[in-house]
Amino acid sequence: MSGGYVLGVNWWFHDGAAAVVDPAGNVLWMAEEERFTRHRHGWGEFPVAAVAAGLAETGVDREEISLVAVGWQPWLANHPSGQAWRPSYADPAVLAQDLLGWDRLPAGCTFSFFDHHDAHAASAFYASPFDDAAVLVVDGHGERASVSIHRGGRRTGITPVECYPRPFSLGYFYEAATRHLGFRLLEAGKTMGLASYALAAEPLFAFADGIPPGARALRADCTWDEAATAWGTWFQDTYGPVSTPTACLHRDPLAVRIAAQAQATVAAELARLVARARELTGLDAVCIGGGVAQNCVAMGAVDEPVYVPPFAHDAGVSLGAAWLTTGGPVLPQGVSPYLGAQTQPRTADQLAGWMSVDYTPDLVADLLRCGQVGAVYTGRAEVGARALGHRSVIARPDDTAVRDRVNRMKGREPWRPLAPAGLAECDGVFWDSRGSRSRYMTASAPMTDLGRSSLPGATHVDGTCRMQVVRETGVVHDVLRALRGGGHDPVVLNTSFNDRGDPIAHAGADVAAAAERMGLDFLVWDDELLRPAGGPR
Ligand SMILES: [Fe+2]
Structure with a gap:
């Protein structure tokens, strides 16, 4: 260039x-x-x-x-x-x-x-702290591949090693399971959350044994539409229909079994592929990218050294x-996801009826301890599916009633978990650490006994959580320190600041509209703390 x-x-x-x-x-x-x-x-x-x-x-x-x-x-x-x-x-x-x-x-x-897979591999490897690593890419599909293994080197670049054609797509398979459960395309995270309601599940088949059963009639260059039809037929023939509303799926044994077996299949295959990537490259360090790398349960099961970018x-x-x-920068901590747009200043007509005071971390900590639910709109936006404290809804993590209220405010299914965000001292204390994956919610891990008893609102039904260890300075970091200073655990619930079906709030107009619709109790908008006139809902 x-x-x-x-x-x-x-x-x-x-x-x-x-x-x-x-x-x-x-x-x-x-x-x-x-x-x-x-x-x-x-x-x-x-x-x-x-x-x-x-x-x-x-x-x-x-x-x-x-x-x-x-x-x-x-x-x-x-x-x-x-x-x-x-x-x-x-x-x-x-x-x-x-x-x-x-x-x-x-x-x-x-x-x-x-x-496409070379680009996924580059985004995972160059964002990582490694000089050399195996790189695994798993998604729906690229131009030809659905799974690919590469060798990444700071001096040698990205070299393809092995790839699998589209009928082997783990992304196709998991999205088809997701659709069979009644969710929309790219809502695979809901399937993963539902799977945790099963006590145990075995993989349905091993992709290593050949093209999986639902994809055997597919051409190597099949489209998603063709794969969705083939896999849809397979799920229908194998399990029969699922007609339970998505809000109640956690009480439907068939739906839970489908989700759990799909999750077990993907998790087992990802584990096999990680081992194969290490074997083929002779490198222990592995970077994982592609849409399936957003499966934080499977990512949490991979042994170190491993890196999963926040933009897989x-x-x-x-x-x-x-x-x-x-080529990429060499950064010991990996690349920060706070790469997007700055906040926009509030205009006079936005949240005009709300009371405004100067933001202080202690005041926000007090509101949280009173059970109030608020949001943060500050700094540069996070890239990726996870809100990481700059465009986040926050609440106390020790009260399941507050968690349930947050799910209602966001229009989420009531059985879905919410995640904890805490200071570095929480890592390994409230949950098992997952190293760099603990930083940006790219993996889940079992909570400790202390975590389960102290943070029930942030504990999923299977005793796990998808944690964020907050190291960057900013509002959430300051609020966590204020909580600690007040003698409380430095942890909050953290979920994305968006109403049902919307992308994460971005422009000032989105922020004001979402705050009103969701019925927030407070909003930190840069250096302002806003509260609805008349007090909390
Ligand atoms: Fe992709």
């Missing part, structure tokens, strides 16, 4: 995103398109708004972009109808118009298209594609 900035993008299928990377591989900005368009997962959307915001917030001029790195080779991707690669995109000016919203491509700027989903390939051209 010519030494300018690189604009990484993901634009194909879902989770469109943009990343701005400097010539040394430092990531300056990254965000998903859904945060701007308010269309969850941004199906088929070009990351036009994310690109514009990324350049505006970093101050990088469009003329300074020497390369647009794309995390797909879309003409090979064989996607569902309506997302065809147009022949006119061979003209970079036409592509720049649609993909980036640019009326022209800067002089000297070019497009590069990268293999498709948005991460925007950054991975850029890093395939620049």
Whole structure:
């Protein structure tokens, strides 16, 4: 490349995103398109708004972009109808118009298209603290592969080692189970949560034995639609229908069994693939990316040394594609996920009826201890599916009634767990530590006896939790310190700040609307503490 900035993008299928990377591989900005368009997962959307915001917030001029790195080779991707690669995109000016919203491509700027799994591998490896590592990518599909193993090296780059075609897709299989249970596409996390209601489950089959039974009729380059039909038939034939409303699935033994067996199958396969990646590369350190790496239960079962990025989903390939051209930064702690847009100032008409006082951590700690439920809107937005304290709803973790209220406020199924966020001293005390995976909610782990007794609102039905160890300074860190200073456990419940079905709140208007609709008791908006007139609900 010519030494300018690189604009990484993901634009194909879902989770469109943009990343701005400097010539040394430092990531300056990254965000998903859904945060701007308010269309969850941004199906088929070009990351036009994310690109514009990324350049505006970093101050990088469009003329300074020497390369647009794309995390797909879309003409090979064989996607569902309506997302065809147009022949006119061979003209970079036409592509720049649609993909980036640019009326022209800067002089000297070019497009590069990268293999989707290579881009996932780069996003996982270069974000990690390792110099050399095996890299495992597991998702629905890339251009050809559904599972791939790579070798990653700071000096040698990303080298493919082995891949499996689409009928072996763990993502297809798990999404099909999710749909059979009545959830929507990309709601696989709900299946994982439901699986914990089973006492035990065995894997349904081993992918190592060959193409799994529901996928045997599929072509190597099948589409998701074809796979969904085939797997849907298999689930129907194997289990019969599930007609229980999703809010009550935890009481349906058939639904719980389906979820638990699907989870056991994926977990066993991921464990096998991690072992194979280590064997093939001769490296113990392993990085795991792709959408299936968001299965925090399976990720929590992997032995160290392991790294799972907070952007394992498709948005991460925007950054991975850029890093395939620049190489990545070497950061002992891995890459921070606080890469997105800054907060917007509150306007006079937003939450106009709410009372405003200066925010102090002690005041928020007091409100939490009184059982109030609030949200935090501060600093730069987190990239990825998890809210990590900058766009979070927070509450006390020691009261299941408060947890149940949070689920009602967010329109979540009542059986779904909520996660704890605590200071570093909690790691290994309230829950078993999972090293770097404890930091950004990329793994779950068993709670200790002390954790289960002290934090029942943050304990899932199987005695586990998906924890966040808060190390970055900021509002949540300060509130946790205030709780500790008051003699309380430095832990809060932490869940994403969004109403049912919405992406995480992003613009000021989203924040104000979500706060009203959800019925929050308080909101920390930068340095303001806002409370509804008339007191808590
Ligand atoms: Fe992917």
